[in-house]
Amino acid sequence: MTKKRLLRFFPYLTFLFCYGLVTIVGLIPGLLYGNEMGYWLLGFWFILPWSALLCTFFAAFLRLPLYPLLPVIAGSWALWIPWVTFGPQVFPQSLGYGLIPAIIGLIAGIAAPKAVRWYRQKHN
Numbered sequence: 001m002t003k004k005r006l007l008r009f010f011p012y013l014t015f016l017f018c019y020g021l022v023t024i025v026g027l028i029p030g031l032l033y034g035n036e037m038g039y040w041l042l043g044f045w046f047i048l049p050w051s052a053l054l055c056t057f058f059a060a061f062l063r064l065p066l067y068p069l070l071p072v073i074a075g076s077w078a079l080w081i082p083w084v085t086f087g088p089q090v091f092p093q094s095l096g097y098g099l100i101p102a103i104i105g106l107i108a109g110i111a112a113p114k115a116v117r118w119y120r121q122k123h124n
Contacts, residue, residue, distance in 0.1 A: 011058040015070070018051035019077050019098075026085035044097050048078055053101035060109025071106050075099025 006013075022043040052074040059067040078098025 008062065009064065011055040011062070011064065012070075015051055015055035015059075015074070018047050018055075019074070019081075022047055023077075023081055023084075026081060044078075044082070044094075048074075048081075048097040049101040052078070052098045053105040056102040056105030057109040057112075060106050061112055067109070068106065071099060071102035074102040 025039065025043065052071075056067070056070045056074065059070055075095060075098045079094045081097075082094050
């Protein structure tokens with residue numbers, strides 16, 4: 001792959017890095033001993049939602065292949081991480097970590113080019 005083509009898929013690579021980092025840290029036994037609350041706040045309330053929102057926005061904005069599937073992947077991964085890390089309970093708030101920000105990013109990424117086009121047509 002050329003450098004330009006690799007940079008085009010940067011939203012996917014960033015998404016995999018952020019979600020992979022939170023997953024790996026949660027799966028290493030003994031690493032979170034005494035720091036579960038910090039892991040929960042940093043990983044689930046900061047890294048996962050913002051990476052899902054921004055990566056989905058840029059994937060939709062750039063019209064990358066399979067960009068409509070990114071919210072489904074983010075939502076299912078965000079449901080799976082707490083289930084594996086903290087036990088087999090189902091956390092309903094887990095949808096807020098990946099699915100909801102990814103859907104917002106998808107809608108914004110689709111609407112942004114249309115808004116830019118509308119603005120340019122109106123003011124030219």
